[in-house]
Amino acid sequence: MTTRREILKSAIAPLIVPSVVLGQRAGAVAPSDQIVFGGIGIGARGAHVLSKLLGFSQAKFVAICDVRNERREEVKSMVDQKYGNRDCQMYDDQYALLARQDIDAVLIATGDRWHTPLAIIAAQHGKDVYCEKPCSMSMEESWALADAFRRYNRIYQAGCQRRNGANFELCKELLKSGALGTLQTLYANVGPSADWPPIPSRDWLEAEKLPPKQVLDWDRWLGPAPWRPYNSAYVRGGWRNYYDFHGGGILEWGSHTVDLCHWAAGLDDTQPVEYEPVGTNVGPYKVLCKYANGVNLVMRDDGWEGSLKTGSCSFRIEGDQGWVETGDATRIESSANIKPLLRPTESASLALVNHVADLLRCIRTRQMPRASAAAAANSHIACHAAFIAYQRGRKLTWDPEKREFGNDDIANRMRSRALREPWRV
Amino acid sequence: MQQTAQPAPAPQPAKAKPPAPPPEFQEGDIARMDAAALIRILTDSSSPEFQKAKACQRIGELGAKEAVPALSALLGNEHLSTYARYGLEPIADPAADDALRAGLSKLKGNLLIGVINSIGKRRDAKAGPALAAMIYGVDADVARAAAAALGKIGGVSSKKELQAALAKTKGMTRMAVADAALVCAERLLAEGKRDQALALYASLSAADMPKPARLAAMHGIIREETSVSRPR
Numbered sequence: 001m002t003t004r005r006e007i008l009k010s011a012i013a014p015l016i017v018p019s020v021v022l023g024q025r026a027g028a029v030a031p032s033d034q035i036v037f038g039g040i041g042i043g044a045r046g047a048h049v050l051s052k053l054l055g056f057s058q059a060k061f062v063a064i065c066d067v068r069n070e071r072r073e074e075v076k077s078m079v080d081q082k083y084g085n086r087d088c089q090m091y092d093d094q095y096a097l098l099a100r101q102d103i104d105a106v107l108i109a110t111g112d113r114w115h116t117p118l119a120i121i122a123a124q125h126g127k128d129v130y131c132e133k134p135c136s137m138s139m140e141e142s143w144a145l146a147d148a149f150r151r152y153n154r155i156y157q158a159g160c161q162r163r164n165g166a167n168f169e170l171c172k173e174l175l176k177s178g179a180l181g182t183l184q185t186l187y188a189n190v191g192p193s194a195d196w197p198p199i200p201s202r203d204w205l206e207a208e209k210l211p212p213k214q215v216l217d218w219d220r221w222l223g224p225a226p227w228r229p230y231n232s233a234y235v236r237g238g239w240r241n242y243y244d245f246h247g248g249g250i251l252e253w254g255s256h257t258v259d260l261c262h263w264a265a266g267l268d269d270t271q272p273v274e275y276e277p278v279g280t281n282v283g284p285y286k287v288l289c290k291y292a293n294g295v296n297l298v299m300r301d302d303g304w305e306g307s308l309k310t311g312s313c314s315f316r317i318e319g320d321q322g323w324v325e326t327g328d329a330t331r332i333e334s335s336a337n338i339k340p341l342l343r344p345t346e347s348a349s350l351a352l353v354n355h356v357a358d359l360l361r362c363i364r365t366r367q368m369p370r371a372s373a374a375a376a377a378n379s380h381i382a383c384h385a386a387f388i389a390y391q392r393g394r395k396l397t398w399d400p401e402k403r404e405f406g407n408d409d410i411a412n413r414m415r416s417r418a419l420r421e422p423w424r425v
Numbered sequence: 426m427q428q429t430a431q432p433a434p435a436p437q438p439a440k441a442k443p444p445a446p447p448p449e450f451q452e453g454d455i456a457r458m459d460a461a462a463l464i465r466i467l468t469d470s471s472s473p474e475f476q477k478a479k480a481c482q483r484i485g486e487l488g489a490k491e492a493v494p495a496l497s498a499l500l501g502n503e504h505l506s507t508y509a510r511y512g513l514e515p516i517a518d519p520a521a522d523d524a525l526r527a528g529l530s531k532l533k534g535n536l537l538i539g540v541i542n543s544i545g546k547r548r549d550a551k552a553g554p555a556l557a558a559m560i561y562g563v564d565a566d567v568a569r570a571a572a573a574a575l576g577k578i579g580g581v582s583s584k585k586e587l588q589a590a591l592a593k594t595k596g597m598t599r600m601a602v603a604d605a606a607l608v609c610a611e612r613l614l615a616e617g618k619r620d621q622a623l624a625l626y627a628s629l630s631a632a633d634m635p636k637p638a639r640l641a642a643m644h645g646i647i648r649e650e651t652s653v654s655r656p657r
Contacts, residue, residue, distance in 0.1 A: 095597075124604050126637035140546075151607055152637055153644040202456070202482070203446035204475055226478065226507040233444060410486050413515035416546070418485075420507040421539030422566055424546075424573060 029057045035363050038063035038097045039107040040118055042075045043237075045132060046109025049159065050075070052356045053107065053130075054082045059360060063103065065091040067220040068235070092217065094118060098125040105129065105155070105363060113225040113245050116141035117423050119156065119373075120148040128155040128363050130356070133255040134247055135159075135376045137224075139384045140416030142377040143403070144425040149373035157359040157369040158376035160259045162313060164358050165351030167332055170343070171317055171324045172264040174334075179341055181321025183265055185296040188257035189314045189327070190287075191249025193301050197281045198250050198390045200243045205231035224423035250287065250390065251383040253313060254299055258386075259371070259379035260315045261297055268375040271382040271400045272297050275389035287386040292400075299386055308333045311348070388414045455479045460489035467495035474504055481508035490518035497524035506536050510543045522549045529555050538570040545574030553578060557586040560594065560602065568594070569601035576605025579612025584621055588628055603629055603638035610645060623649065 037059055042050055053059050064075040072090040079088040091097045098106070098121065105128035108118050116136045119129050129149075135158050136142040149156045162168045174180055191198070207229030210218055218230045225244045239245040240252070262268050272289035279285030279301075289297040306314035306327055314327030322335040330348040355371070362369040381400075388411050389396040397406040405411040419425065455463070455476065463480040466472045472480075477499065484492045492512060499509035513521045526549065528540035541559070544552045552574070559571035572590065575583040587606040594602050606625055613622035626649075628634075629642035649655060 124600070124637060126640070147611075151611070151645070152641045201446070202452040202479060204450035205444060206447045206450065226511065227504045228478075231444075409488065413486050413488050416514065418507055418511040418514050418543065421535040421542065422570065424542040424570070 031060070034058060034060040035360060036102050036104045037061045037107055038065065038100065038103045038105075039075060039109070040065045040094055040097065041071075041108060041110025041114060042066065043071060043109060046107065047075065047078065049107060049109060049130065049132070049352065049356070050078065052353050054079065055353070056356065056360060058364075059356075061107075062087065063089040063091060063097050063100065065094050065097040067092060067217040069215050092220075094121065098122060098127060103127065105359075108132065109159075110223075111221075111239055111245060112247065113137055114223045116145050116425050117224050117419070119145060120425055123148045123152040123154045123156075126152070126154070128359075130157045130159065130359050132159040133259075133376075134251045134380060134383070135255065135373075136380045136384075137247055138415065138417045139381050139403070141425050142380045142384065146374045146377035153366075155359070155362050155366070155369060156373035156376075157355065157362070158255075158259075158371035158373070159355075160256055160371040160376065160379075161352040161355035162256060162260055162328075162348070163263050163351075163370040164354035165348045166345035166354075167326045167330050167348055168260055168264070168315075168351070170345055171315075171326050171332060174322075174324055174338060174341060175264055175317050175319065176266075179322060179338060180317060180319030180324065183295050183317070183319050185298060185318045186261035186265055187298045187300060187316035187318070187325070188254055188261050189302050189306050189312075190254045190257065190299045191252040191301065192303050193249060193279075193281070193283060193285055194303075196241060196246075196249035196252045198248050198277075198279075198285055198301075198387065199281045200241045200246045200248050202243045204228045205233055208232055222420065224419040226418070226420055247384065248387050248390075249301070250299055250387045251380070254383040254386065255376075255380055256313045257315045258297070258299060258382050259376065260313075261317075262375065262379045262382070263370070264315070264317060265295065267291060267295075268378060271378055271385060271398065273398050273400065274395065275386050275398065276395040277386070277390040277393060285390070287389060289382070289386065297382070299383075305329070384415075449473060450475050452479050455483055458483065460484065460487055460492055463487075463489070464492050464495050467492070467499070477505055478508040481505065481512040484512040485515045488516050490516050490520055492516075493518070493520040493524050497527065500524075500528045500540060501532055501536055503536065506539050510539055514543050514546055522547060522551065525549065526552050526555070529559075534564070534567075537564075537567055541567070541570040541574050545570075545577040548578045550578050550580060550582070553580075553582050553586070557583075557590075560586070560590045560598070565598055568598050572598070572602045572605040573608075574605075576608035576612075579609050579616070581613075581618065581621060583609050584613060584625055588625060591628060591634070600635045600638065603635050607638060607641050607645065610642075614649065619649070619655075 061079050064072055066072045076088040076090055080086050106122050108131040112134050115131050119131045122129050208231050210230045273292050274290040276288040284301045287299040304312055308325055310325050311327030311329030316325035322338040324334045326332040328348045332342055358369050385398050392411050396408055396411055463484050466476050466480040496509045496512040499505045525540050525544050556571040556575050560568050562568055587609055590602045606629055610622040610625040626642040626645045629638055
């Protein structure tokens with residue numbers, strides 16, 4: 001039998017700590033010290049994230065992979081213009097990009113259906129990952145994502161940038177300091193039903209003539225999603241609100257705001273144990289949730305700006321001695337006793353810059369970033385559970401340890417989705 | 426860090442709504458049908474593809490074991506195979522395992538890979554020998570899927586097969602075998618078979634293993650050896 005000493009000896013001997021892990025040298029960043037990125041599926045949102053990444057001298061972006069020719073060309077043009085060269089390489093096969101040994105990390109901003117499978121494939125290739133939200137299409141994908149990044153010890157930063165937003169941080173600190181008293185209820189603003197109803201459609205659009213494969217590879221665009229006939233509306237950004245491509249309005253915004261609630265309340269390692277849907281699919285709705293420690297979480301549709309007009313992706317913390325609420329408008333609303341404790345914060349729009357900086361720092365130090373795969377998995381599972389409760393139209397109980405609903409077999413069968421061959425997680 | 430801060434664009438309302446689905450592509454009553462009605466859709470040769478697809482998904486939610494024959498008949502359909510597995514994967518009855526296992530000898534290419542993936546998800550140990558043989562087949566994508574399924578199934582038998590395959594495969598297939606072995610090691614740890622898991626990690630730590638898997642195995646050893654719950 002192999003002894004523990006023998007195993008450790010064989011394991012540790014070849015370990016060499018790369019210089020990049022030990023920190024950045026002062027002054028200009030040598031090419032050898034740059035973190036080299038590739039990108040997969042960069043559209044409008046991905047280009048926004050990429051624009052921030054390109055602002056950091058510690059990062060270098062060298063390759064783009066996309067199933068759409070025009071997207072490849074657009075990203076290459078953006079990157080080449082920034083660097084003043086023509087070096088950005090284009091790929092239509094993610095495996096070719098991921099096989100490049102010079103690439104340390106990838107930015108994934110595809111449609112939601114691709115997020116988990118691609119992130120896991122990237123980890124298997126030894127890459128660190130920044131992935132847009134929602135990070136998963138099901139509970140099963142959430143678990144697989146967290147497992148893969150723990151297994152490969154890779155850095156994963158979910159596109160939950162508000163965790164690095166100053167106004168959101170101040171609210172968290174006010175709770176942590178005790179100024180709000182004992183935590184009672186968290187509020188997460190979820191997708192407005194007018195744009196993203198909680199339950200997406202299972203219908204198909206009519207079939208249109210497929211474009212040439214070199215213009216759009218429909219098979220790869222569908223990726224892990226079940227087959228359906230091509231329609232250009234999906235590809236033009238209209239894939240949301242279709243069940244096979246989208247997790248519904250709760251996940252769409254909850255992947256930001258439920259995630260904020262978990263982070264602010266120190267609940268990153270668990271999920272609520274009760275989910276009670278209130279409302280219909282066509283008007284404002286809520287899901288009333290409760291954690292095992294008695295704290296309430298209300299996922300609520302308060303429109304784009306929230307009832308207090310604190311901006312999109314607002315969240316609210318209520319303690320027994322005070323409350324705070326903030327969102328993308330940066331302004332923090334609060335109970336009267338908290339107002340003296342408020343101070344101006346930097347614009348919420350800087351959250352993404354801070355978030356990318358957090359990623360780069362963690363790639364160097366191998367520390368856990370704020371929106372790790374494990375944290376994202378738990379907040380996403382809460383959203384998936386709420387989505388399932390909404391579809392079932394009844395209150396559900398959930399056991400985070402057993403990973404199962406306690407009172408609904410159908411709900412348990414909705415924890416995973418079959419992926420189209422050959423994809424898997 | 427050098428960074429020019431730029432204001433983020435204001436949140437954009439959702440894009441204009443897409444065209445309405447045509448009547449023949451609307452789910453309608455299928456969402457509320459019972460198993461018998463759904464099976465009738467699947468077994469009626471005149472049922473449109475769309476209706477069959479939606480019936481499969483609904484059956485998966487109901488977990489109706491009586492639908493297994495109708496679902497398995499669609500595993501060879503290029504458009505509907507995913508939907509058939511959507512229906513089969515959540516059915517708890519062993520008949521679903523039997524149906525998927527039967528597909529191993531009937532299907533090829535991606536359709537076969539889909540069945541293998543579902544077998545892995547369901548952790549059907551009876552498929553172990555067939556999957557182990559597939560690792561050495563001519564279709565490299567099938568070989569990788571078979572390895573991944575074995576890793577998910579886990580257990581000592583899978584461990585032996587994967588350990589052997591580490592020495593007999595190369596390139597992307599070896600990478601897939603190594604990934605499967607990492608998963609298998611975690612399964613063994615969860616089952617309390619610590620020595621078996623550590624031996625697998627040790628195999629994966631060899632200098633000639635794919636680098637990501639080698640580093641992951643080392644990480645696994647360190648994580649396990651420094652765990653407060655390890656035997657002392």
